[in-house]
Amino acid sequence: MKYIDLHVHSNVSDGTLTPKEVVEKAVKMNLAAFALTDHDTVMRISEALNAVKEYQNNGIDLELIPGVEISVAYKSKDIHMLGLFLDYQNETLISELQAVVNDRENRNIKMIANLQNAGIDITLEKLVESEGDSIITRAHFAKYLLEHSYVKSREEAFKKYLGEDGPYYVPRKFITPEKGIELIKAAGGIPVLAHPLLYKLPPKELDSLISRLKNAGLVGIETIYSANVDFDESYVRKLANKYDLLITGGSDFHGANKPLIEMGIGKGNLRIPYSILEKLKEYLTNK
Template identity: 35%
Template sequence: MTDEIILTDLHSHTTASDGQLTPSELIERAIEKGVKVFAITDHDTTDGLAEAHAYNQAHETPLTLIDGVEISTRWNSFDIHIVALKVAVDHPALVSFLENQRSLRSERAKEIGERLHKAGIEGAYEGAKEYAGDAAISRGHYARWLAEKGYATHTANVFKRYLARGKTGYVPNNWGSMANAIDVIHQAGGVAVLAHPNGYKLSAKWVKRLVREFKEAGGDAMEVVLGQQTIDDRSQLIALSVLNNLSCSLGSDFHFPSSWIELGRNLFQPQGVHWVWQSKRWMEAK
């Protein structure tokens, strides 16, 4: 990349995980929205990337498409996500790691279904599985089914009432450590990015601790510009990245078309920021 501002979105999801657009549909939408550099970062899988590349290359004006994956980890009992960018998707360490992640997802999904069943909500596992298709079942799939069946007005309310910590369908995560995930990302030649640091409902003090320990575990960058955030939030995250010597990333975390999240929307690139694509690890990656 040059100093020219190029519309970049490095966090998105397809039907390979809990997104609602196929990889081809997502690429088409990104092109329509004027995105030039784009990463698909499905939860714990790279299964959508082959289709995405095939469709992208067949397009008249292809994107610069970055291979990515969003990895779930455990930190002080919290689900913490790490976006891996520019990974070699066929690297044995990454392939083995993601196979294990899918197994862990399957175990957790079944337990969620059992807990909802015991609470009198029948058919939730089967309903979530129908939404998931060939993808691993996630809480997002459960949320869609529960909302469709009228247990809440929309998916966000489903999480609050049934799937959040302490609620009926909540199952503690069973992921590995941040350090292990970062090590695998580096083995696969990728860049490890802390996803949406303000999205875990942590106090400011705990966010600072999370960012510090992410860096200590070998992390490379953190998301500081998101599709929905205040100017103060953005400034605070940029300051945290500087304090911890982390590069900065940005992304919409797009899952489906909506009025509040869109590919490339509000992904500003403030001047004076050290972006992840300017980092040595990024430039050394394939």
């Protein structure tokens, strides 16, 4: 049996491994394929592809699916849309994602000012210095606060300083779900609703949201996921069947930023069969 992982992050967004190191991890975990889905960016997918080619040239069978995880607006919060099998060189996609990144950077500057007013010694330069080319997210803020002893854990950082309900948080401007789906499809990709149960929506509201997204061109829904418990997977499978959506699966691997989640196996019992990838490929062939 061959296994895959269609939701993986590198340090280009809020993971801790470089794209090349993510490829090395995939080989170590004996995966047949994985998708690199960094937040709001397709930067350095080529780096991962080059690393995969080196392994392939040495007889190791590994596939990389170029992807992205786009934050889109839903009421007063954001939801996440995965794009799989993207043309990561698509100019429109790159331009629109850069606009999203620019807005994130403006938000970061405002959050830094709020934290400075609270007596925290933090600047954008210090964050960038420690994170290199990574797109700075709240995960990087949490890392900084922890490393500089303002908090004792990442959880405390979010609860005390970075949470959406806190006094230092600055909301972002998000594109609409319809726009996110449009961008993914225009780049030749498959739009997938990521981890639908993490949004904690009442069942009727979640059903209504999926109906709306389906009408906008949604193709898949992330069904096999690290955070699933009890009957979560079967519940999402029913939604997939109801709206004729393809199922996908992913660990949401972030390296040390989510230490309990391992690539390919999640919290230990995650298994995503290669047959799921075959159905996605079949969709692309027949669309």
